[in-house]
Amino acid sequence: MEPKRGEHGSHVAAPSLWPVGFAIGVAILLLGTILGWVIAGLGAVITALFGFLWIRDATNDLRGEEVAIEPERREVAPRASATAEPRPANEGEAGMPLPEEGEVERYPRSAFLGAATLGVGGVIGGLVTVPVLGFTILPAFTSQGSGQVDVGAVDDFEKEQWLITTFLQDPDQGEVSRRTAYIRNNGELDGQPSFTILSHRCVHLGCPVQPNGPVRDDEATRETRAENEITRIPADPSGFGCPCHGGQYDTEGNRKAGPPVRAMDRYEFSIRGGRLLLGQTYSVSEVRGQGAEARIKRHRLAKPGVHVDGPSSWLYPISPP
Amino acid sequence: MARRAPSSRRQQLERAALVPVDWLEERSGLAGGIKYFLFRKVPADINWMQTLGSATLTAFIVQAVTGVVLAMYYKPDPDAAYASILRITNDVTLGWLVRGMHKWGASVFIILMFFHMARVFLFGAYKYPRELNWIVGVGLLALGLFEGFTGYLLPWDETAYWASVVGININGTAPILGPFIVQFLQSGIEIGEDTISRFYALHMLVLPGAIGGLIGLHLYLVVRLGVTSPPWSPEAAGRERVEPGPSTNGNGRAGLVRPGARSGAPR
Numbered sequence: 239m240e241p242k243r244g245e246h247g248s249h250v251a252a253p254s255l256w257p258v259g260f261a262i263g264v265a266i267l268l269l270g271t272i273l274g275w276v277i278a279g280l281g282a283v284i285t286a287l288f289g290f291l292w293i294r295d296a297t298n299d300l301r302g303e304e305v306a307i308e309p310e311r312r313e314v315a316p317r318a319s320a321t322a323e324p325r326p327a328n329e330g331e332a333g334m335p336l337p338e339e340g341e342v343e344r345y346p347r348s349a350f351l352g353a354a355t356l357g358v359g360g361v362i363g364g365l366v367t368v369p370v371l372g373f374t375i376l377p378a379f380t381s382q383g384s385g386q387v388d389v390g391a392v393d394d395f396e397k398e399q400w401l402i403t404t405f406l407q408d409p410d411q412g413e414v415s416r417r418t419a420y421i422r423n424n425g426e427l428d429g430q431p432s433f434t435i436l437s438h439r440c441v442h443l444g445c446p447v448q449p450n451g452p453v454r455d456d457e458a459t460r461e462t463r464a465e466n467e468i469t470r471i472p473a474d475p476s477g478f479g480c481p482c483h484g485g486q487y488d489t490e491g492n493r494k495a496g497p498p499v500r501a502m503d504r505y506e507f508s509i510r511g512g513r514l515l516l517g518q519t520y521s522v523s524e525v526r527g528q529g530a531e532a533r534i535k536r537h538r539l540a541k542p543g544v545h546v547d548g549p550s551s552w553l554y555p556i557s558p559p
Numbered sequence: 560m561a562r563r564a565p566s567s568r569r570q571q572l573e574r575a576a577l578v579p580v581d582w583l584e585e586r587s588g589l590a591g592g593i594k595y596f597l598f599r600k601v602p603a604d605i606n607w608m609q610t611l612g613s614a615t616l617t618a619f620i621v622q623a624v625t626g627v628v629l630a631m632y633y634k635p636d637p638d639a640a641y642a643s644i645l646r647i648t649n650d651v652t653l654g655w656l657v658r659g660m661h662k663w664g665a666s667v668f669i670i671l672m673f674f675h676m677a678r679v680f681l682f683g684a685y686k687y688p689r690e691l692n693w694i695v696g697v698g699l700l701a702l703g704l705f706e707g708f709t710g711y712l713l714p715w716d717e718t719a720y721w722a723s724v725v726g727i728n729i730n731g732t733a734p735i736l737g738p739f740i741v742q743f744l745q746s747g748i749e750i751g752e753d754t755i756s757r758f759y760a761l762h763m764l765v766l767p768g769a770i771g772g773l774i775g776l777h778l779y780l781v782v783r784l785g786v787t788s789p790p791w792s793p794e795a796a797g798r799e800r801v802e803p804g805p806s807t808n809g810n811g812r813a814g815l816v817r818p819g820a821r822s823g824a825p826r
């Protein structure tokens with residue numbers, strides 16, 4: 239068979255030794271840049287000389303001179319067997335024995351090799367895919383709970399005063415974990431302190447809900463505790479409103495207007511050593527009453543935009559850990 | 560040495576210029592493949608609307624190139640992302656231009672995809688045997704939109720952050736799996752330190768790779784099946800056309816209307 243030729247008759251150029259000299263020349267030239275100009279000059283001359291010879295060689299046929307090329311393929315003397323019938327698989331030195339009388343022909347070798355290739359490929363694929371998929375997906379669902387956050391001494395929270403409180407949910411993560419809670423000290427109920435603590439994330443689709451009313455920025459207090467910078471800004475809202483799609487809430491977090499489907503989420507809290515600690519958030523379908531007297535319908539934390547009670551909450555039967 | 564005729568000198572030059580092409584062709588057959596792709600037969604009455612797919616492809620290539628350059632200066636870190644965007648826009652030479660191309664080009668890409676899809680729909684080019692290419696196209700559309708979504712967070716300014724919060728939470732309202740999608744996208748129960756690098760990896764590696772692969776499949780099917788003629792073409796796709804009734808003046812747009820319904824229609 240003739241090697242395939244391009245339309246313009248290109249073929250493999252004749253073998254040539256000039257490139258070796260060319261390479262040596264380049265090496266001497268580079269050495270010369272360190273050792274001195276004389277050596278560099280010598281290298282340049284060698285490079286140019288062998289380069290010229292090489293180019294002349296390689297372009298021989300373009301310049302119309304016939305080059306004698308040793309043929310790459312030679313005629314093969316026909317062997318006697320070349321014309322003979324193909325030999326059956328059970329003959330000759332490497333022949334497989336024919337199945338004996340009564341022996342069922344078993345698994346053919348080709349089927350075994352095919353299955354083995356698939357199987358080994360599958361195992362290798364699995365070994366790679368399983369950890370990669372696991373690493374992609376699992377970290378988002380494991381060890382998600384974060385600890386309690388100290389937001390100040392109970393005495394910092396004047397009675398019946400809203401404080402816009404911002405803090406780092408997880409100081410290790412830095413500013414990206416800064417959260418805002420609207421905190422109001424309700425005084426006491428049956429001798430126990432009572433706080434209303436609303437998460438400022440809108441339960442429509444998560445925008446930052448703002449207080450409807452004056453915010454006294456100049457009276458803000460700052461405090462740093464365990465690498466957690468906390469700010470508390472007094473505000474006097476008559477309710478809360480969302481800038482994104484106009485959701486409105488009253489001061490208990492009940493939905494008043496707009497697209498939100500439930501009341502604002504709240505923080506669990508505890509008091510230890512006179513300090514107010516915020517815990518996990520939970521969802522609320524409805525709040526009856528006010529302040530310390532409020533009766534809260536509490537649910538497991540749900541994503542924004544979803545009902546926590548009624549038939550449409552059945553659409554979310556399992557929640558991620 | 561005898562002077563060669565000028566024509567043979569020219570032929571010589573041409574041959575010399577073609578040496579690298581031949582070298583490549585002899586070893587790969589690539590030149591032939593490209594020729595086949597570029598000079599394949601298309602219907603004679605092909606329409607300008609049928610260039611919208613190539614326009615979309617061009618927009619995608621622009622996004623890929625400008626995106627690679629932006630990646631040389633952008634830092635996918637919650638504490639550094641916004642500053643690196645400001646630096647690209649204000650300090651790095653021509654950064655404003657490349658960022659602008661990428662930002663506006665993103666919209667151009669999406670809009671062109673919809674125009675292209677509209678042309679395929681209105682030409683009926685999604686019908687047999689091209690249904691599979693429509694399905695591949697739907698995959699491209701979904702990946703393209705997801706590409707836009709993941710890119711939107713990267714400037715890490717207020718708009719980017721809250722728009723992504725809203726977008727992610729919209730996913731969360733999908734029945735059953737919604738809450739899991741949210742947590743997967745955010746890499747946690749809230750947007751956190753890993754969210755931006757996750758979006759970045761999706762935006763610059765996973766999605767462009769997937770889109771590139773699907774574009775390859777898409778174009779393979781386009782070449783294999785050929786493009787459709789416009790619906791008013793007298794030579795309807797691959798079979799004899801039923802000639803419209805005698806009332807048509809043969810302006811070739813007959814295919815848009817049922818033959819019978821046309822008779823007597825004013826034009």
Ligand code: HEM
Binds near residue numbers: 689777
């Ligand atoms: C990344 C986005 C896309 C690129 C780069 C792309 C590219 C192309 C190109 C170059 C063609 C050749 C004919 C023409 O230009 O009109 C084509 C044809 C086609 N495209 Fe797309 N396309 C994309 C998205 C889509 C989408 C979203 C759909 C529909 C859901 C779609 C469905 C089709 C179909 C059915 C054809 C065959 C049309 C025919 O044969 O006449 N493509 N595409």
Ligand code: FES
Binds near residue numbers: 481
């Ligand atoms: S996110 Fe608050 S109203 Fe939509």
